[in-house]
Amino acid sequence: MLKKLSLISIVLLGVSGCSTYSVNRYAVSVDNVSTLKNVAGANINVGEFDSVEQSKTSIMCRGVGPIKTPDGKTFEGFIRKAFVDELTMADVYNADAPVTLTGTLESIDFSSASGSWDIAMTIKSSNGESISVLESYSFTSSFYGETACNQTAQALMPAVQNLIGKIVQNSHFPNLIKGA
Template identity: 80%
Template sequence: MLKKIGLVTLVLLGVSGCSTYSVNRYAVSVDNISSLKKMADSNINVGEFSNSGESQTSIMCRGVGPIKTPDGQSFEGFIRKAFIDELKMAEAFDGDAPITLTGILDSIDFSSASGSWDIAMTLNSSNGESISVKESYSFTSSFYGETACNQTAQALMPAVQNLIGKIVQNENFPKLIKGA
């Protein structure tokens, strides 16, 4: 009898598998671009973004499956590319600029139950200045695991848009991009 139960369990585990929830590619925010364009004459280079803990390319959601970034990027890599995209659209990115910004992803996590992404980041300038920002982005979740995990994956992009908005609209951001 135990062998039958074990065999049935093994078959069910093999058949059920798990889902993967992919985050959408980043789309720039008009508000962020507008804020960056107001800082005319600012050319900014972006260096490496790191993680204060262990770098991750996915986070497990409810044991149903992982939330994964596009192209297997780390979460800090996803945010870095998003920041560069915003700067390029605002015509403020310059790979040879005298000021280079680097980032540290202090924390990133989500709750698919309550519907929130929590992201904290520190941005450092080659001129010695730095700022830290936090974003707690709320979204509609679901009791059903498949739906909740899919909604969680779809909510990362707007959460990162808001995070970047908090960076570029921070009253100390101009200090980061001014020459030493």
């Protein structure tokens, strides 16, 4: 009888384990790259990105399981790498540039029930200028937890693409990259 209970306990633990929902690796946005290519004489370095809140690599979704960034990066690290990827693809990234942009992730959260990611970010330039942007990205969700959490994880990448788009299309972005 004890062996049967032990076996049942092991099976239940295996079946009831939570899922992990991985965010896709970042893919550059054609619109963002196109915008960056039009910035005359751009030569941009990117420094550290930090977070107002404690840095995290995952956020729990409905108690079903965590939504995790690729490669165990923090959310601000994921956004930084995405920004560098966009600048690199547009051929305006230069680690030796006279102007360095840094970022502060003011907040990041989602609702898997209503289907939205909310990201607030401030980008600061070594020349003293800064801009703050807010992205509220909507996506189709589901009543069913597994589906909703998977859709939430898949929606982070386009939310970050839109966030970066709001940064580089901001009318004050050229002020960030002017030489000090």
